[in-house]
Amino acid sequence: MKAIVFDFDGTILDTETPWFDVYLETYKEYGVDLPIEIWSQVIGTDGVHILYDYLLANATKDVDLQAVREITSKKHKQVMEKKELRPGIENYFNEAKEMGLELAIASSSSREWVEYFLNKFNIKQYFEILKTSDDVKNVKPDPALYLEAVKDLGINAVEAVAIEDSPKGAQAAKAAGLHCVTIPNDITKLLPFEEVDLQINSMSDVTLEWVISQIKKNN
Template sequence: MIKAIVFDFDGVILDSERIMYLVMQKMFHRYHVDLPLSIWSQAIGTQNGFNSLDYLEEHAQVKIDRAAFKSERDALFNKLVDEEEVLPGVKSILVQAKELGLKIGLATSSKGEWPRKHLKRFGLIDYFESIKSWDDVLKVKPDPALYTKSLDALGVGPKEAIAIEDSFNGSLAAKKAGMYCIVVPNAVTNQMPFGHVDGCFNSLKGISLEKLVKYFSPELRSKR
């Protein structure tokens, strides 16, 4: 029976992935270099999937001041993302989870201070019993370590939890951990292959968590 849900952060709770892609596109265009989504998507949901500055230097055929580039990128990104609100349906899922008595965790490939900052800003951090991040593991997604640590912290088994993801790397990590996984693709992940997941939704808005729990709990379905 389902006893917990574990959220990804970027792209599921905060629309940060779209903003980062827009920022990177803008900065690449200064060097007259395109950044195709098919290339950039290798970096989504993980930390080492794609080295953007290696790619930029190769295609622009110039040496980039990497420290200055990253500083400007981060300043622009943070300015924009700090204006973003929580994605639709997230608060509803959290409220429903509490009402159903489910444990709630977070598993993100980002550094720990990043999700905590925004969860506090949204007034949501108290919903989470466990937050596992880049700081807690040797390998991030698609390695399953973030999810296995989340399961351990919540005291549940793989088939007692549902992961909510938006990317291929993230959903692969959840499935490697043995969990059920639903995905909510966004503008920069909706072209990814998700044939391995257990459900795909356009948004978390309007989702009945009770129905999801019953769907992934055979013992409950058999009583209907």
């Protein structure tokens, strides 16, 4: 292996569980429940319109979408001010560097969004490559983000491991030809995963070296 390509939202920092909680709370004000089946269509993608379409179709009173956007964004920002990186993630960054592996990020979010948190937590220096929605026409589950990442790393896809938290992200990584390890968060652990090389509960449970050894053993 020559590189590790990390997803960002939900993997490095769990922004997704707070988003779900915020939307769930906001939707209740309109008499609408938010099923995990609907939310799962959005995780790891840019499909937020699905949430708004569902709200408009099921609300028991008039919906001001601009107000919904502003309220959910404000609430999410407040929650994220107190959020920490996922347990064990910085150990993986440091271990990867000790093993001589290059690191990249492949995220369906915007570069501005990702860089804000990378700078906030002072972890931007770990990554050689950053690919976001700004760099591709189609985000996950399309493989473009991962294909661009390995291209810029100058390696073959099979020489990289993707670390993901969502089924759509894993689908993108596998379609691009990378090995894929999934580490679901509190929300994505409720979803079915297909065709991943390895799934673990937490990065604080096992070392990166062990993860890579398992991938090599199974391939």
